[in-house]
Amino acid sequence: MTGQGPIIFPTDFSTASLAGLPWAKRMARFxxxxxxxxxxxxxxxxxxxxxxxxGQAALPSVDELTTxxxxxxxxxxxxxxxxxxxxxxxxxxVGNPADQxxxxxxxxxxxxxxxxxxxxxxxxxxxxxxxxxSTLQHAQCPVLCVKA
Numbered sequence: 001m002t003g004q005g006p007i008i009f010p011t012d013f014s015t016a017s018l019a020g021l022p023w024a025k026r027m028a029r030f031x032x033x034x035x036x037x038x039x040x041x042x043x044x045x046x047x048x049x050x051x052x053x054x055g056q057a058a059l060p061s062v063d064e065l066t067t068x069x070x071x072x073x074x075x076x077x078x079x080x081x082x083x084x085x086x087x088x089x090x091x092x093x094v095g096n097p098a099d100q101x102x103x104x105x106x107x108x109x110x111x112x113x114x115x116x117x118x119x120x121x122x123x124x125x126x127x128x129x130x131x132x133x134s135t136l137q138h139a140q141c142p143v144l145c146v147k148a
Contacts, residue, residue, distance in 0.1 A: 004031040004111035016148035020116030034087040040097035098134035
């Protein structure tokens, strides 16, 4: 099955997100396509408020957050994807994770997004599970959600 767009695997480096990785690798092999491992750096809104009160020096910049994320992402790929017989692309995105995942998937004409999820319900879902739900609702390509 060739000619498909890449498989997108968003991670937040959690155990739950890791649950989707075996499926992302399987789908990339099956579709004979590349695997794109992405991480979204979130600039917390609180940083903007605190900058007014505590000054710029106490807060990490987006560049610092991005550099740290790139280091973690490269280590993640080395630990979990070494020897994979398919091309692996890494990307650091900045912004709301769900929005960035959807936008990136559109930009690369993704064949599928594979997300490992916590499986939260109730209040925990409202706070922690909205990224997966938003991606499921708004992505233009198929989304496979793997419960950890």
